[in-house]
Amino acid sequence: MASEAYNGAQWRLGEAKKATAAAIAAADAATERAATERSGLAALATASAHHGGALNGLTAFFAEGGPEEVMSEVQVAKSASDSIQARFEQFKASEVMAKTARTRAEEAQTKQAGLVREAAQLRDVATQAAQSAQRQASAIAVQRQQLISELAAAQKISVSLARRRQAGLEKIAHDKAVSAAAQAAAHAAAQQAEQAADQAAAGSGSNGGSGSSGAGSPGRPAVGTTRAAARAIEFARAQLGEPYVWAAAGPNSWDCSGLTMMAWRAGGVSLPHYSAAQYDETEHIGVTDLRPGDLVFWGDTPDTIHHVALYIGNGQILHAPRTGRDVSIDSMYYWIPPNYFGRP
Known part of the structure; x- marks a missing residue:
């Protein structure tokens, strides 16, 4: 659980880095647009001032074209003034957009910094949990050996x-x-x-609708094929006997979501290194719909999912169980029944 909490922090940090990069790029682009508008406004104002300065009383009196030419020049000056006003409004809008973009970029950077600290804290928690579990496992193994020795002596x-x-x-x-x-x-x-069948029948009889079986609440459409699932299982089988190491995703050690991520990558499907996010990005199915290659999850709610395994058929799973155990094949019910099921 500590390991997957750290993986979740790393995943959120990765998403935040993408958002920060996008926000910085947007801020840079908005600042550049504002600078362009500022330069254009300055050039237009300079040209207008130069042209408008010549339109005075003497010019009107001595104009060769008479009143018509003067009125034409007045119209030109008015158009220039309108253009300056429009360009100024555009410049102000660009400045507001640039300021907003810079604020968003700063907020994204602040959020990213907070997630960096969170990931570091959860990394330390996971490290301590793994070390504690290993110490307890070693102590229990010693105690077990002592008890077996005492039993052997008692039974001669x-x-x-x-x-x-x-x-x-x-x-x-x-x-x-x-x-x-x-x-x-x-x-x-x-x-x-x-219950789902009863609900479906009731819904169909009352209003022509259909009930939900709970077996197909989709996170995203299934994209894998049977061949892709076979490649995922083949990859996972090749890792049997390799050790569990928290936050590991190969090539010679694994945690639960690291193994399923790389297995399905071999099948051509990209999944995040985080069990809860893997569930989000799969088609949600029921236990009776399981077929080889599907993913099996443990957690009280989708947000608290902390373990994932690869279903290989006949009620068996292939997974990286926990600290102290290697990648192995177990019954799907070797521990406690899984709560959620997904199809990549």
Whole structure:
């Protein structure tokens, strides 16, 4: 969870950098337009002053063309004045736009600086969490070995035999837990499907509309193909046995969203290095719609998603689980049932 919180901060920082760059470019362009308007206004004012200065009483009296020529020159002077006013209004508008653009650029830079600090803080939190988890895992492993040794002595058997027996008992307990979780999830999915069918029938009978099954609330249209999904799975399989390292996206170590991001990149689909954002950028589906290559997510809400895995069929997932475990294949219910499902 700490790792994905850091990935989320990095993703938000990346988006902020893009926004900052765009805001700075807009501010530069607006400033350049204002400078161009200022130069044009100055040139127009200078030319108008030079022309208008000659239009005085003597000019009108001695004009060879008589009153008609004088009136023509008056009209020219008026047009020049109108042009100056229009150009001045345009210049003022450009100045306002430039000022607004500069303010937005400054705000974007301030936001980016705040996100840099947030990412640094979450990086430290993730580092501490990983180190703490590793220490606890090591301590538990030592304690487990001591208990197995005591058990072997009490039962008057070898430590090796006691270890094998314990591993067998743990596997039985694990399989039972996975089976129970799968049954509970299947029951919940069946209830949801039944409720959705009832809602659809009620909607169709009352107003011709259709209910929602909850299986297709789209984040974005699906763009992958079966061949693309196969390439994603093939890439992920090639990483089996490589270690989990938080914030890693290859080539020899991975975190959960780093693995799914690079797997689907091999399939030709670009996803962010952040599980919650990956869910946002996939087509939202139901558990009964899963097919190989889809993504499986864990989180109480879409905003709190903190783990993602690649579904490979038959109720199995391929993923980078956590600190202390390597990339592996597990039951989709190896831990707790996933909450959300997406198709790249």
